Amino acid sequence: MKSLLRWRVFLPPMILLIAAVMASFIDLAGFLTVTTAINNWILNHFSWLFSSGGLLMVVTLLLALFTPLGRKRIGGEQATPMLTKWRWGAITICTTTAAGMLFWGTAEPLYHLYQPPVSLGMAAQSAPAAEFALSTMYLHWSVTPFAIYAVPALAFALAFYRKGGEFSLSSAIAPVLGNRMANRVGGGIDALAMFALVAGMASSLGTGALVLSSGVSKITGLDDNIFLLGVVIAVIMICFVASSVSGLQRGIARLSTINAIFFVTIAVMALVFGPTLTIIERSVDALGDYLATFVTRSLGVGFADTDNWPMSWTVFYWANWLSWAPIVALFLGKIAKGYTVRDFIIVNWCIPALFSILWMSIFSGTILTLDFEHNGAFYQLLNSSGPGAVIYGLLDQLPLSALLIMVFVAVAFLAYVTAADSNTEAIATLCMTKDVTEKKTINLQTYSVQLQSAAVKRRLKILWGVIIATIAWVMTAFSGIDGIKMMSNLGGFPALLVVLLMNFALLRAIFTSLKVRKEQVPAM
Secondary structure (H helix, E strand, O other): OOOOEOHHHHHHHHHHHHHHHHHHHHOHHHHHHHHHHHHHHHHHHHHHHHHHHHHHHHHHHHHHHHOHHHHOEOOOOOOOOOOOHHHHHHHHHHHHHOOHHHHHHHHHHHHHHHOOOHHHOOOOOOHHHHHHHHHHHHHHHOHHHHHHHHHHHHHHHHHHOOOOOOOOHHHHHHHHHOHHHHHHHHHHHHHHHHHHHHHHHHHHHHHHHHHHHHHHHHHHOOOOOHHHHHHHHHHHHHHHHHHHHHOOHHHHHHHHHHHHHHHHHHHHHHHHHOOHHHHHHHHHHHHHHHHHOHHHHHOOOOOOOOOOHHHHOHHHHHHHHHHHHHHHHHHHHHOOOOOEHHHHHHHHHHHHHHHHHHHHHHHHHHHHHHHHHOOOHHHHHHHHHOHHHHHHHHHOOOOOHHHHHHHHHHHHHHHHHHHHHHHHHHHHHHOEOOOHHHOOOOOHHHHHHHHHHHHHHHHHHHHHHHHHHHHHHHHHHHHHHHHHHHHHHHHHHHHHHHHHHHHHHHHHHHHHHHHHHHHHOOOO
16 A cells, blocks of 8 residues: 655654754753754844745735735635634634743843843833834734735645645645646655744744743742653643644634633733723834834844844744744645635734734733833843743732633643644644545545544654654753744744745735736726
8 A cells, every 4th residue: 555654744854853852862062052053054144034035925915915816715716614704713813823922922022121122222121112122022923923824824725725736835836836846846845844843833832831831830839940841841742732633623623712712811801900001002102113113123124233133033033933834824724715815814814913912012011011110020030030930920910810820821721732733733634645534435445544544644643742842842941042042943944935935926826816807807
């Protein structure tokens, strides 16, 4: 029987990642030296490509939204949706935000408040620095990041449902490279995307584990150390693999609905019981600054050559989002059947970006206000107990803090499990020659292949889950925030090349729709 595995996709990232794990255990210092050197080379030579690429994706989505392509129905005019809009939106928000938004929403603005870019001449812990901190949260967590997800997802959706495309990234890049070349390089591109995602998932799992280990430590009184971090990572890994094995509808959809309710509940409570008026005032000012400086700060313009702030923060974020983007595209694109391109952009770009702006307004705005009111106490907490502890310091200031902390721990846990769930499903499917588990049973032979395929997919999910968890623990436990950033950059660079190809494919579809529209207009 023909192998169910796509060995060209499965083996290269597997060998590379296992080698990385072994090297980290044999000689951690040497391993970190090598990865740091590679990371520095990427930043020094390709920061401009990350920045300009992110802006290009925003422009591409705007074109798709307002051109005739926006009316095109994914899967054909007779296609019916796989999911309701509510469930679709819940899956999208919970899959794309993950634990990163919970972790960075309170920790990151404090970094910017006390360490603003030298080039901008702002005094630390000043009103201008606070405005810059909040506007930067909008930059890093709203329009551009979700564009980085939505562009490849839309390109894949249009290709996958056009004449029965393959569940491969090569389907989306065929309009750029041609079918023959896309088929030749498709396995390599899928392998690159898998390596990028595993690195990105390890980075994100590290951030989620830091939040959760701080929460568990606060609730139970256990020491927040590398051993507790390892236990937390193991529990998350077991849960997201178990959820993924249970199947899309029972796993991802159910978790997404629960998590969306938790997200909204905790945000409303923080807004109502927090410094509401101050949050609103800060948000309005910061939003104005964000809009006024969007293009220049997206491109890193206005910073001195010696100022490493853009590379340390903005480029890190674009790399982090890009590392997830290709595989997220396979998942989000597959569930978009039956909706128009305009529906897709609204649900996968506009709504998540708006939700993130509201989230950052509440939590980032609150932490900035509280830090001013308590004379820098939260920045001291950041330095003494780590970034994962900051959110719990904020929740301690609100009524029903014990309840809120338990709810938040549940939100952080489900956020990562939901995101990892969907991506583990995509990784396993991408490793296989075809997703025969979705075919209708016709005869005994087909049924036998289905059973074998399902068993192989389960094993793949377990295998990748263990590798991701191991990398996350090593990098987070021994390198902290720097380790998280390195994993993001290492995964983001190859993903950037893949996503740019998909972006050009989407641009071609946009221009084709304009050409068809022009030809259909009768001559005067």
